[in-house]
Amino acid sequence: MITEEIKLKVRDIVGSENVLESSVDCFGYSYDSSFVPMSADNVPDLVVIPSTTEEIAAVMAIAHEHSIPVTPRGTASGRTGGCIPVQGGISLALHRMTKIIELDERNMMITVEAGVRTVDVYNFCAEKDLFFPPDPASWKYSTIGGNVGENAGGMRAVKYGVTSNYVMGLEVVLADGSIINTGGKAIKNVTGYNLTQLFTGSEGTLGVITKAILRLIPMPKVRNTMQLMFPSLDNACNTIHKMLMSGAVPAAAELMDRISLQAVARHRKLDINPSIEACVVVEIDGESNEDLQKQAAKIDMIANEFEVAEVRIAASQQEVDEIWAIRRGLSSAIGAMAPNRLGEDISVPRDAFPKTVRLIRKIAEKYNLTIAVYGHAGDGNIHPSVLCDLSKPGEEHKVHAAVDEIFDAALSVGGTLSGEHGIGITKRPHIAKALGESGINALKMVKQAFDPKGILNPGKVW
Ligand SMILES: Cc1cc2nc3c(=O)[nH]c(=O)nc-3n(C[C@H](O)[C@H](O)[C@H](O)COP(=O)(O)OP(=O)(O)OC[C@H]3O[C@@H](n4cnc5c(N)ncnc54)[C@H](O)[C@@H]3O)c2cc1C
CATH class of the missing domain: 3.30.465.10 (Uridine Diphospho-n-acetylenolpyruvylglucosamine Reductase; domain 3)
Structure with missing residues (x-):
């Protein structure tokens, strides 16, 4: 409960123009870019938009004294509900601290x-x-x-x-x-x-x-991009492994599976051969054009060993942009395929990438769901995207059951629940199977040491 007296103190610290109080204003701070549905339960009581560290320190001191939950917020692009103020209190929005x-x-x-x-x-x-x-x-x-x-x-x-x-x-x-x-x-x-x-x-x-x-x-002096199209997902992954072992370490090695490619093809009206099972986008960088050419030739040779169907080496900045537009536009292209989409983020040992993709396909079949798979294959970070229609009865339950099995699949090959999106709210129910009870207890001890009253971003991680 934030009393009028507390609100007055907070307004004094940051200026009343930097405090939002009406439920309509505060509603905009109740969600992020995750699958967590909008809910009146997640609307903060107060949004505070500070400009300095000292203002934040003063607001935290008040929150601490009165045991008010505080949830830090950047620009809410998080995928796991991290900045959603599930216990109300203050949403501390840092987007004005831009110096x-x-x-x-x-x-x-x-x-x-x-x-x-x-x-x-x-x-x-x-x-x-x-x-x-x-x-x-x-x-x-x-x-x-x-x-x-x-x-x-x-x-x-x-x-x-x-x-x-x-x-x-x-x-x-x-x-x-x-x-x-x-x-x-x-x-x-x-x-x-x-x-x-x-x-x-x-x-x-x-x-x-x-x-x-x-x-x-x-800054690397020169960069270029290559696009490799494979009729076999395993061979796409084998190419990446061999590339890394050969010392031709690309700056990026992104993989998109057939479903992802079809989504992009439809969205961007591109003509992509339907026999292609995987597309790998590789960025190479270095000190000179000669250096780039050598790297490109090595990658081309390795890809050919693994029966690549098509190698495109960008010949101009326009081609670089065209290739990257496919990868960077993937999220919206996949999003356009169904009314709803749950984008996940698991991380597995690099050599388990193809096995994990096969396990995900089995899960998709079992639940009769379409799951597009893409990710940072160079570091084993997979983003399965479950396409669904939550207005259908039972669909939400099915999607969560499938995601549960995707996490099990990641753990079964020695991987983990998240490579980069964190745990937040969405993976909180699953963290115990990754860390075990003693692992979670260790996290709790750290939390207790830093935040004994539990006011900072409560309801997250475990
Ligand atoms: C289209 C799309 C693509 C994405 N691609 C990637 C990707 O390639 N790789 C990747 O890693 N992520 C990706 N993300 C996820 C997301 O963008 C990242 O997690 C990003 O780092 C979150 O930044 P944010 O400012 O939006 O933080 P928010 O979403 O606002 O907050 C994220 C978490 O950080 C905490 N937080 C925010 N600011 C502070 C602070 N100042 N002090 C303490 N805690 C704070 C919040 O409490 C919350 O727990 C993607 C998201 C989208 C929507």
Whole structure:
């Protein structure tokens, strides 16, 4: 219960224009990009839109004193309901904290506020020939705070890693309103526990990230894209394995199965041979065109060993854009195939990719559902998309049963429930089978240490 007196204090801190109170205004903060249906139960009592760390600290101190739930929010592109305020209270929306504080070229690091969009960090650095690689497909709108909160991955993870590989330090407001700084610009740093990595991927449950120091690398001088079409899914995966073992490590190796390709073909009015079982989009980068040509020739040779049907090496930026448009437009193309769609995110050892896809196909058959499969095959991260019509009686139950089996399939091949989208609400019922009771108890002990009153993003992860 947030009393008028508390609301007054919060308005004093951030300014009344930065506090939303009406249920209509607050409704917009009750959902994200996940499958979680909109519900009046998830509407926050108050939306607070701070501009500084000090404002956040003061709001947290009040929330702590009165045991009010606080759910941090970037731009709600999350896929697991992470920023949905399931217990009401305050939705703390960080999208106005968009300052790029410092670009330190000599140390190759950038310090930004949590609400800066991923694409803005990329573009800002690119102007100085510096490269911030993490690139979730949502990068045009997802924030750095959200990316750190979820430890977001993306297309280039196969060569460059995920967000956590680039987070050097954080400024964090803790549950009681105190401000701490973790890590920093020193490249080697073993002073105390590695809190930077603990907060990364903590889904807003341990602290509010207000600033991040991010590591950069030199921008590759040249890039190109290849599109490989295979009549066999196994051979598409075999090509990726051999590519990685050969040292021709692509920046990205994305795989789309037949159903995904058909969705794109329909959506973009493309002519794709129906015998094609898998399309692999490969990005290569390097220091010179000669270097690129060598990599492309090696990949071409390997793909031919595995009976590739068609190899396209982009000959112009327009062709690069055309190939990537297929992959980047996949989400909307698949979404257009059915009234509803549940996009999942499992992660398996790379060599289990084809086996997992086959298991998913069996599950689709068992439940008579269409499941499109695509993903970051270079790092074993699969996104099965269950197409459905929730207005049909029994459909929702069927979809959840199928997803349950998809998680079992991932675990059975040595994989896990999420590669990049986190647990949030949607995977919360399943986490016990991945971590076991003692694993969950360990998470609870960490939570208890940072947030003994349980006010930060309650109802998530376990
Ligand atoms: C079309 C589409 C494509 C996507 N592609 C990818 C992809 O390729 N790879 C990938 O990894 N993800 C992807 N995502 C998922 C999503 O974009 C990422 O999880 C993203 O990092 C979330 O950022 P956000 O700013 O929207 O965070 P939100 O959704 O607002 O929040 C996500 C979580 O982070 C917490 N959080 C947010 N800000 C803070 C903060 N400042 N401090 C503490 N906690 C915070 C929230 O409480 C919540 O738990 C995709 C989503 C969509 C819709």
